[in-house]
Amino acid sequence: MKRPYAIRTAVHLFLPTLLSKNAAHSLRSSCPRRAPLWRGGADWSGRAGSVNHYLSPSSEENEVLLPDNNDAGLPPSQAPLLSRRSVLVAFAAASLILFPALESSSGATADDPLGELSLGTATWCDAAYASQPSSSIPLSARIVPPSFATYLSRFLLHYDEGASAWWDDQADLYSLLPSNDAKKREGKSFGSYASSIQKGLYSYISGVDGSDIRSYEKVRDKYSALLTSLSDKYGNKPGAIRDIALLFAMLPAVYQPTDLLLKINKTALKATGMNKGINEDSFPPNYQSDFTLLLPNMYQVLYNQSTKSFNITPNINLFEIVIEEDSGSPAIATTFGPLSSQPLSRERRLSLDVYVLLGISGGLGCASTHALVIPLDVVKTRLQTNPGRYESILDGAMKIASDEGLGAMLLGTQATIVGYLWYGVSVYPSYAFLKRYIGEELLSSAFALAHSNDVALVAGALASVIASLGLTPAEACRIRTVAQPEIYRDKGLLGTLKVIASENKELGWKNVYSGLPSLMTRQVVFGSVKFLSFERASDAIFAQWPELRYTTYTALGVSLVAGGIAGVLSSIVSQPADSVLTYVANRSSGGLGILDGAKMMLQEEGLESLFRGLGSRSVWAGCIIAGQFLLYDVFRAYFGISGNDLTQVFELVVIPK
Numbered sequence: 051m052k053r054p055y056a057i058r059t060a061v062h063l064f065l066p067t068l069l070s071k072n073a074a075h076s077l078r079s080s081c082p083r084r085a086p087l088w089r090g091g092a093d094w095s096g097r098a099g100s101v102n103h104y105l106s107p108s109s110e111e112n113e114v115l116l117p118d119n120n121d122a123g124l125p126p127s128q129a130p131l132l133s134r135r136s137v138l139v140a141f142a143a144a145s146l147i148l149f150p151a152l153e154s155s156s157g158a159t160a161d162d163p164l165g166e167l168s169l170g171t172a173t174w175c176d177a178a179y180a181s182q183p184s185s186s187i188p189l190s191a192r193i194v195p196p197s198f199a200t201y202l203s204r205f206l207l208h209y210d211e212g213a214s215a216w217w218d219d220q221a222d223l224y225s226l227l228p229s230n231d232a233k234k235r236e237g238k239s240f241g242s243y244a245s246s247i248q249k250g251l252y253s254y255i256s257g258v259d260g261s262d263i264r265s266y267e268k269v270r271d272k273y274s275a276l277l278t279s280l281s282d283k284y285g286n287k288p289g290a291i292r293d294i295a296l297l298f299a300m301l302p303a304v305y306q307p308t309d310l311l312l313k314i315n316k317t318a319l320k321a322t323g324m325n326k327g328i329n330e331d332s333f334p335p336n337y338q339s340d341f342t343l344l345l346p347n348m349y350q351v352l353y354n355q356s357t358k359s360f361n362i363t364p365n366i367n368l369f370e371i372v373i374e375e376d377s378g379s380p381a382i383a384t385t386f387g388p389l390s391s392q393p394l395s396r397e398r399r400l401s402l403d404v405y406v407l408l409g410i411s412g413g414l415g416c417a418s419t420h421a422l423v424i425p426l427d428v429v430k431t432r433l434q435t436n437p438g439r440y441e442s443i444l445d446g447a448m449k450i451a452s453d454e455g456l457g458a459m460l461l462g463t464q465a466t467i468v469g470y471l472w473y474g475v476s477v478y479p480s481y482a483f484l485k486r487y488i489g490e491e492l493l494s495s496a497f498a499l500a501h502s503n504d505v506a507l508v509a510g511a512l513a514s515v516i517a518s519l520g521l522t523p524a525e526a527c528r529i530r531t532v533a534q535p536e537i538y539r540d541k542g543l544l545g546t547l548k549v550i551a552s553e554n555k556e557l558g559w560k561n562v563y564s565g566l567p568s569l570m571t572r573q574v575v576f577g578s579v580k581f582l583s584f585e586r587a588s589d590a591i592f593a594q595w596p597e598l599r600y601t602t603y604t605a606l607g608v609s610l611v612a613g614g615i616a617g618v619l620s621s622i623v624s625q626p627a628d629s630v631l632t633y634v635a636n637r638s639s640g641g642l643g644i645l646d647g648a649k650m651m652l653q654e655e656g657l658e659s660l661f662r663g664l665g666s667r668s669v670w671a672g673c674i675i676a677g678q679f680l681l682y683d684v685f686r687a688y689f690g691i692s693g694n695d696l697t698q699v700f701e702l703v704v705i706p707k
Contacts, residue, residue, distance in 0.1 A: 163219060164394075166212030168283050170250060170704040176398065177694035193255055193263050197368040198300045199248035200386040203240065205293055206247070207342045209284045216243075217342065226500035233339065240341045241381060241388035242395065243700070249393055250702030251276075266304050273298065274307035279706035289323015291315070293344055295351045296362060303359035311360055312353065322347040341387050376596060394700035400482065404691050408479040411685035412678075416474030417467050419677030424466055425459040426670050428532050433663040434632045435533040437655070443666045454535065461535050462528035464543045469524025473517045478682065480513035481581055506585060507578040514577030518570040523562040525569060526550060529632060565634045568647060572627035576671075580620040584679060587612035602687070610680045617675030621668045626660040628667065633659075 165172050206213040220239050224232040255262065255272040262268040277298055284290040295314060298306060323344070345366075352363045371383045375390060382389040400408075420427070429446040432439070440446035450458050489498035489505050498505050527546040531538040538546045551559040591598065591608050598604040626648075634647040651659055686692035 163212045163215035164700060166215075167206065167702065168210050168212065169206065169247075169279075170254075170702050170706075172212075172700065172702050174396065174398075174698040175701050177395065177697040177699050192302060193269060193305075194248050194251045195300060195302070196248070196370045196382040196384045196389045197386060198297065199251065200244045200384045200389055201297050201300060201344075202251075203244040203247050204341060204344055204386055205280075205284075205297060208344055209287055209290055209293075214342075223495050223499060226496045236341065237338075237388055238376075238390070239394070241375075241390035242392060244387065245390040246393040246700045246702055248389065250704045254704035254706075269305050270307055273301065273305055274310050275706040276704070277307050277310050285318075287323070289321055289344075289347075291318035292321055292350070293323065295319055295360070296345055296349060299351045299360040299362050300368060303357050306359050308353075308359060311351070319351065338387075376593065379596075395697050396700075398696055398698045400486065400696070404696070405479040405483060407689045407691050408482055408686070409475040411682050411689060411691070412474035412476075412478030413471045414474065414685050415678050415681035416477075417471040418681055419674045420466050420470040421463070422677065423670060423674050424461075424463055426666070426673070427466065428459055428461050430663055430666045430670050431462075431529060431532040431632065433666055434629060435529070437659070437662055443669065446666075458535060461539065462531040465524045465528035465531060465546070468543060469521050469528065472520035472524070474678070474682075476520060477513045477517040477577060480516050481509050481577075484512050485509035503582060503586075506582045510578035510581040511574045513581075514573040515570060517577070518566065518573045521573070522566045522569050523547060526562055526565055568627055568630045568634050571630075572624045575627060576620045576624035579623050580616045580675060583619045584612050584616035584675075587615045605693075606680060606683055609683045610676050613676035613679035614672045616679070617671035617673070618668050620675065621671035622664070625664050625667060629660050629662055 162174070165174075203213075207217045208214065220236065224235050227235065254276075255269055257263075257268070262272065277294065280294050280297075281291065284294070291314060295311060298311060345362075348364065349366065350363055351360045353359075354361050366385065368385050369383070373381050373383045373388070375381045375392075379391045381391055425447065426443070428450065429440070429443050432446055432450065433443075440449060447459070485505060488509055489495070489502075493501075493505070524543070527538070527543055527550070530546055530550065538549070541549060547562055550562050551557075554561045557564075588608055591612060598608050630648045630651060633651045648660075683692060
């Protein structure tokens with residue numbers, strides 16, 4: 051579903067005055083609508099496999115002319131009560147602060163070093179609108195050999211200012227990580243970067259309709275133009291001409307621009323440059339730890355009269371081995387580094403319309419799942435408010451239905467739906483925004499990456515604070531209705547709110563917030579653990595079975611399982627606060643804080659009262675959080691704001707000059 055239509059649908063259904071036509075229209079991408087690209091990155095630790103396994107089926111569309119020799123190989127997460135004015139001021143202040151910040155953190159990156167890549171026109175394009183699907187390069191083609199692509203990528207990291215600045219940024223980003231983790235991430239970044247370079251070269255050499263790859267002469271002409279362009283752009287730098295010659299000597303003989311190579315000044319060919327490694331004898335092992343190293347000065351090019359082509363001397367083993375990435379996609383390990391099958395990608399900055407749709411998706415998901423488990427929630431509340439009356443969840447359900455009728459199993463429906471509609475609308479976009487704002491605006495990127503778990507916990511806690519402001523009155527009404535249906539059942543949500551507000555003349559309407567400290571405490575703990583554990587559980591599942599991420603149904607299944615795990619863990623951690631919340635909400639005096647409530651509860655009922663109903667709450671939370679994340683992802687997919695919709699890929703249009 052296209053996002054502009056999704057926004058109009060959502061706005062017409064749920065927020066008729068929130069977005070204008072112009073806001074929806076601005077969502078259209080400038081990139082043409084094509085097949086999606088998947089995220090990826092090469093990993094040196096992948097398993098080697100058979101190259102033949104990754105050859106494309108023969109077809110006229112993928113047919114290419116191959117050279118006779120085989121040298122090139124195959125390409126491949128106790129507060130005071132507030133006054134009404136205080137609440138309104140707080141919301142206004144939050145809007146003034148967050149929305150400008152949201153806009154500033156949702157725009158394009160101001161500094162984009164790769165955008166200055168001299169090899170051609172470089173852009174970051176939405177993956178869903180990317181101009182070239184990852185499967186468009188036939189894996190059987192040797193038009194752009196993997197070794198050529200990876201060495202050119204190294205060449206650019208050394209000689210091109212844009213590429214060099216980008217790689218310095220990558221090094222800074224990973225600088226606070228453990229050494230092994232940093233190297234692994236660098237390998238993934240390099241492999242995806244090299245993949246983008248290779249795909250750009252292939253598009254350039256194959257031509258508009260791909261027919262140029264059927265002609266050796268046309269391919270040679272394209273490589274000749276590329277050689278001339280590289281020489282003109284970087285030839286004045288020490289050692290660059292020699293590295294360019296070494297690069298083109300890696301091509302199959304039939305593709306080498308030998309005429310131009312023969313014309314290169316012999317002195318320039320012998321000139322040496324920097325960044326060749328401390329010890330030439332250490333080649334090639336040090337190439338796996340520093341992707342900016344080029345071939346040591348001992349390597350030169352030599353023209354072979356018999357083959358009419360250039361070779362590298364001393365002889366070098368240009369190995370190309372098929373490996374498997376962490377994502378499950380094939381990649382190529384070459385002498386000069388990994389070559390991913392997926393281009394370089396990044397998460398796009400989120401704009402206001404995306405946050406709106408995240409809120410709608412979260413609201414629908416939370417309201418729907420909580421509505422489905424209302425009977426279980428009724429039993430859970432009764433177990434806490436009537437200790438000793440029911441032996442278990444099943445016994446409680448049977449007695450409630452028998453004594454009060456089946457309708458009693460739906461007590462508090464109105465308060466539940468309204469409360470958790472607000473919860474979903476507020477907590478999901480708040481978490482998404484705060485996680486990015488903290489990691490991108492308040493902290494350095496390197497610190498945020500090294501402390502990603504802490505960032506997720508803080509973002510989840512702050513989002514839960516926002517959600518608690520609207521959830522507290524609804525939750526107080528729900529608990530009253532379930533615990534004392536003979537008094538509150540017929541009053542409805544608004545009637546119950548009026549009764550609670552009239553119980554204390556001094557507090558008035560503020561009495562509905564008597565449970566705010568305890569609910570906020572529970573929600574802060576529950577929400578932070580929920581988001582973090584869901585993300586880590588999802589990561590762990592996908593790491594074990596990476597193929598699950600590529601099918602919609604299996605990916606949603608992972609959301610369901612990870613959501614269940616997150617619900618149980620969050621329930622266990624936040625159970626004491628939940629018990630105190632129920633205790634405070636049932637005290638009609640009002641103004642009882644979480645600390646005083648916990649103290650009274652322990653004095654009257656003992657320590658075990660803090661964990662009363664843990665089993666039922668764990669079942670409830672596991673079911674409901676699993677459903678929340680499942681439906682949240684379903685609605686995100688429907689509105690076009692998940693997966694590739696929020697991903698950008700790096701695309702290079704090679705333009706020799």
